Amino acid sequence: MQQTIEHDGTMSRRLLLVTGTAALGGFLFGYDSSIINGTVDSIRGAFGLSAAAIGFVVSCALLGAMVGAWYAGVCAERFGRVRTMIIASLLLSVSALGSGLAFGTVDLILWRFVGGVGVGFASVIAPAYIAEVSPAGNRGRLGTLQQMAIVVGIFLSLLISAVLARIAGGAAADLWGSTAWRWMFLSELIPAIGYGLLAMRLPESPRYLVERQRLDEARHVLQTVVGMSGADAIGRKIEEIRTTVASEARKSFTDLRGPRFGLRRVVWLGIILSVFQQFVGINVIFYYSTTLWQSVGFDESDSFMLSVAGSITNIVATVIAIALIDSVGRRKLLLGGSALMALSLGVMALAFSNAGTVDGAVSLPAPWGPVALVAANVFIIGFGASWGPAVWVLLGEMFPNRIRGMALGLAGAAQWLANFVVSTTFPILAAIGLDFAYSLYALFALLSFIFVLRSVQETKGRSLESMISED
Template sequence: MSTSEQSAGSTAQHAQHLNPKVVVISVAAAIGGFLFGFDTSVINGAVNALSDEFALGAGLTGFAVSSALIGCAVGAWFAGSLSNRFGRIPVMVIAAILFFISAIGSGLAFGVWDLIVWRVVGGLGVGAASVIAPAYIAEVAPARYRGRLGSLQQLAIVLGIFTALLSNALLANTAGGAAESFWFGVDAWRWMFMIEAIPAAVYGVMALFLPESPRYLIAKNELDKASRVLYDFTGELDVNLKIEQIRRTLEREEKASLRDLVGGRFGLKPIVWIGILLSLFQQLVGINVIFYYSTTLWQSVGFDENQDLLTSTFTSVMNIVATIIAILLVDRVGRRLMLLVGSAGMTVSLGLMALAFSFGEIAPGTDAITLPDPWSTVALISANAFVMFFGTTWGPLVWVLLGEMFPNRIRASALAVAAAAQWAANWAVSATFPSLSTVGLSFAYGLYALFALLSLLFVFLWVPETKDRELEDMEDLQLGRTKKTTT
């Protein structure tokens, strides 16, 4: 039996029971995901009001909505190198500060351009959190429970989306509309942004009390601290063996950098390309169109402002339920099968949405599209089915895979590149949707259905299974397959 097999077997024996402490610190780290979801979705209820407030056209509205995603890509790109240099915890604290500043600045914006600046600042925090939370959770979680703990990131994201949509609905309903005055004579849509300052402050304080990642500590030769974290939180009994195992994977490169990702026939290591394409497909299926523009979408099926805000909130509740289902299944079923099922379901549901909107009609005297019966019902059911298929598979599992699939020495850097690609795709989809919708919603959803179909082929041909594999064994992952190990 090989050394890696022995260490994998030893770790499996040590991780029979889940230490409650590792759940607590994983939940605390995942609050970054909550702010991630809240910050990117809060614009949903404010978009029409701020568009009227600043007299925006379709193009500038799309840019204002998606502007945070520019910051997300930049924040994700630099988060890996910053966390390798200063640690995971300091980057979490920085992200919390950026969230707080963005919330206040966006709520007090006096024009569209300074609003865009504050949204970009918040995006920097979102991008950093999108890298640090899954990396940190993967590095403290036992292999046997890593899928479930890693899925907490997505659960936190969808809870953030739900909270943003719910608070938007409550503020709009209480004030009589998003554009109406509320507390202290400030418009309700401005309060939608400023309320994020509360969870941002909570996240920053909680991050200060988290233990540092044991793999980061070992890389910095702080072995005593790493030992305590591994024993007290991860549940390792043979701490010395685990430290030696981690050190072997880290010492192959003295210092991690983006140069470590280079290799292979296409410029980057195959496993890095897999991470990038997973990130791209997660966004190119158009999931965030549902959350960024759903208020406008539901108006096309006959809902007024109050109804469409509540419908958007209901959709986010379904997303939460879907994520909980994923948490229960991911470590039992495995990553590949769930992604394949999700891709197939998204292809069908998006295809039905495209078909439904092909029967759309222009409302007299307006540019708004309305759907006649039964196609309005088909669109409503298909949109929620799409959310369920995404929420049980591609939503949480991509974050799980990105947190665990890369070898130790390149994890933070590779995750940063993949997350930056994800945010760039998110921005492209969000910014182009208003223009695509002028061509036709049927065309837009048909395009997203095509990407869902391509994601099915991609997973089938190239995505490896990482279920039950130790992080120190990820070096064995190959393009589209894994080495078999004896258990």
């Protein structure tokens, strides 16, 4: 594979503002995904749901995200990256309002599905846009802004949920004329509307502008955002982009096809990376942590705060990834993360194998409760410093220009489908035994190490135009 190194821009305040605004889609991704955490038990009690039913209420948004991720690529190619962000903002705003005012299980599922579509749009368009406006030398750090925004969104959603529950005296208690869990959903309205307003001020991606023959605008973006200087350098970059997108006029799903089981090799790599990112079970921590810690003996208030603490750990881990991803590289981060996740998940499985049942609830005897808590946070560090940000960076940069939008959409859809499978099956696996569930996730972490070792190549420092797959 070609190893072209590119130096085509500088880190500027303007670039940070633009990529930071785009990354707010990641903030909403994290916020919407985790706001359900503090509402699970209250919704279950309010609507009298079974374990399987509450699992679907939690994960139905992921089906919507799968749909959104797929159509985000199509929408981005047809209407542009910025307009796709605005659509995501509208969908998330409607979902927040509808979920907060839900009358029953059916309409709650509907509104959560709509929000999931918005999350799917945001999850795909942010890394693609950031990759397309970033100089190659800084693309890894700027790409991790997406993951930083995600983990900050997770942290704030859990913190706001904890504050609302504490003020009301419980997530199911009355608060300001309604119940606290409804205000948790409604709180998303503020960032969702803010994201849309800020996205309206973003410049369009230079690669989209070149494709649409809006060359003067593309030159302006390359100079003022990407940080390129010199008419000749900008002209060469535009010609390079034109060469790689020249065949995009009639894109369809057939452009993703290849000799390996119907798809090009690079597309399969993106899909498998996406699936492994979810099959290690990270979102079990973010969707069910409050319920999980209550089940092993912590009260509701302490469980909320433990979930908040875990989200802070995630932020710290992402800062580590930002510092390392452009120097160490994507591949080494993934390998180290896989090893650490496999080890910590194995310890969690061992801890829960010693669990007993007291009054129908899971209980961990000393010292296994603290051991499980420490292992869970080590797992978060392993994921947050590697697979969380590095996969999003890779997905934003590994596909050739010609198929990036559609391939990223397909990989994103696969990721959300895998997330749905994990989130829906966790209550069932937990009923079999938490040790069994975490042993399964540990196995997938080990398999992810083998996959990266054998199949993933480094992409740091390479221009997007040099990403040519080997089929």
